[in-house]
Amino acid sequence: xxxxxxxxxxxxxxxxxxxxxxxxxxxxxxxxxxxxxxxxxxxxxxxxxxxxxxxxxxxxxxxxxxxxxxxxxxxxxxxxxxxxxxxxxxxxxxxxxxxxxxxxxxxxxxxxxxxxxxxxxxxxxxxxxxxxxxxxxxxxxxxxxxxx
Amino acid sequence: xxxxxxxxxxxxxxxxxxxxxxxxxxxxxxxxxxxxxxxxxxxxxxxxxxxxxxxxxxxxxxxxxxxxxxxxxxxxxxxxxxxxxxxxxxxxxxxxxxxxxxxxxxxxxxxxxxxxxxxxxxxxxxxxxxxxxxxxxxxxxxxxxxx
Numbered sequence: 001x002x003x004x005x006x007x008x009x010x011x012x013x014x015x016x017x018x019x020x021x022x023x024x025x026x027x028x029x030x031x032x033x034x035x036x037x038x039x040x041x042x043x044x045x046x047x048x049x050x051x052x053x054x055x056x057x058x059x060x061x062x063x064x065x066x067x068x069x070x071x072x073x074x075x076x077x078x079x080x081x082x083x084x085x086x087x088x089x090x091x092x093x094x095x096x097x098x099x100x101x102x103x104x105x106x107x108x109x110x111x112x113x114x115x116x117x118x119x120x121x122x123x124x125x126x127x128x129x130x131x132x133x134x135x136x137x138x139x140x141x142x143x144x145x146x147x148x
Numbered sequence: 149x150x151x152x153x154x155x156x157x158x159x160x161x162x163x164x165x166x167x168x169x170x171x172x173x174x175x176x177x178x179x180x181x182x183x184x185x186x187x188x189x190x191x192x193x194x195x196x197x198x199x200x201x202x203x204x205x206x207x208x209x210x211x212x213x214x215x216x217x218x219x220x221x222x223x224x225x226x227x228x229x230x231x232x233x234x235x236x237x238x239x240x241x242x243x244x245x246x247x248x249x250x251x252x253x254x255x256x257x258x259x260x261x262x263x264x265x266x267x268x269x270x271x272x273x274x275x276x277x278x279x280x281x282x283x284x285x286x287x288x289x290x291x292x293x294x295x
Contacts, residue, residue, distance in 0.1 A: 008250035009157060098246065098255055102156035102282060107248060107255045137250065 001090075002116055004129045007109040008137035012144035014099040014106045018075050020140065021095060021108075024052050024067050030139055033057060033131060046070055051082065061085030068092070075099075086127070087118040108137045149238075150269045152277040153259040156285035160292035162247035162254040166223045169243070169288070172200050172215050180287050181205055181280060194218055199230065209233035216240070234276070235266035256285055 010017050020030060025045035027034045037054035039045050045052070051066050061084070069078035075097035081088065091114035098107040110133035116124050158165050168178060173193040175182040185202035187193050193200070199214050210231060217226040222244065229239040241260035248255055258281040264272045 005247070005249065007246065007248045007255075009248060009253075098257065099153070099155060100157060100255065101154045102285060105157075107155075107157075107246065109246065134250070 001113055002121055002125060003111070003113050004125055004133070005109070005111040006129050006133040006137070007107060008134070008141075009100065010106040010108050010137060010140045010144065011146050012106060012140070013104050014075060014097050016144050017106045017108065017140055018072070018097055020144065021097070021136075022046075022070065022072070022077065024050065024070070024077065024079070027052070027054055030143060031132075031136055032139065033135060034063075040064075052079075056085070069094075081114075086124060087116055088114040088124060089117050090115050108140065110136065149261055150264050150273050151259070151261050152273045152281070153257070154277050154281040154285070155255060155257040156282065156289075157248065158245075158254040158256045158285065158288050158292065160254060160288075161252050162223060162245050164292070165254045165256065165288065166220070166245050168291070169245070170194070170218070170220070170223075170225065172198065172218070172225065172227070175200070175202055178287055178291060179280075179284050181283060183208070188212075200227075204233070207233070217242075229262075235264055235272055236262040236276075237265050238263050256288065258284065 023045055025037050025039050028037050035055045035057045037052055040051040040053050043050040048067055048070060051064055053064050055062050063084040064082040065079045066082055067079050076094060078094045081091040091112060093112035096109050100107055112128055171193050173185050173187050175185050181204055183203045183205040185200055188199040188201050191198040196215055196218055199212055201212050203210055212231040213227045213229050215227050224242060224244040226242040239260060239262035244257045246255040
């Protein structure tokens with residue numbers, strides 16, 4: 001089992017960050033690595049069990065992920081990959097935000113566990129940890145951070 | 149039930165911070181409000197159920213607190229107050245330390261739930277939140293900035 005954990009301070013209040021990140025259908029609205037997304041079967045994006053179907057930019061393929069947990073109380077969502085152009089099995093990821101009361105900022109944490117079934121493990125880890133999770137927090141700081 | 153939650157970024161890696169604060173007998177070492185501490189009955193400080201007996205620097209006030217949970221995996225501990233000069237009852241608190249991978253820092257969180265037995269809830273909540281919890285975070289940052 002491979003584990004990835006990435007976390008970063010976002011210089012914005014947690015309510016703002018969560019409002020942006022909680023939409024399970026909203027990745028292409030702000031994450032530069034992804035384009036086009038829809039929720040399958042006409043479900044709402046906050047329905048537990050719904051499936052998002054979205055593209056990696058540049059024609060690198062389509063990903064389908066199922067929403068397993070969504071908590072506005074805990075600022076957390078958990079989902080698993082159903083289909084992806086990534087050599088992984090058993091992929092489950094959790095996004096969780098923490099309020100930083102001193103300074104009214106947010107800690108974003110994003111973790112995943114999966115099995116790499118082919119190719120180099122470090123390439124897969126890099127794509128997930130830096131290309132997806134770390135990039136997301138960078139973008140949140142660009143979009144919402146006070147210093148920008 | 150009153151609740152208080154405070155959190156802050158500590159400018160040191162989570163392992164470093166946790167190694168420093170996980171000792172349930174170490175309050176005088178890192179918290180500016182605490183003068184002395186001992187673990188009762190000669191118990192190790194990491195035995196769940198042990199009781200720390202410590203005094204406040206301001207007035208010598210005595211507190212006794214019992215360790216309810218300690219996790220090196222989650223970098224968290226939980227304790228309850230048995231005796232305290234503060235107007236609280238049924239007090240349970242938790243500290244948790246989460247790694248911030250970008251910059252190799254730590255998020256420190258400290259929260260408590262309790263009943264206020266005298267005076268307005270808000271006074272005790274802000275006293276504990278700011279004078280105990282946030283003051284503790286500030287002391288940790290001062291300590292690690294000197295290293």
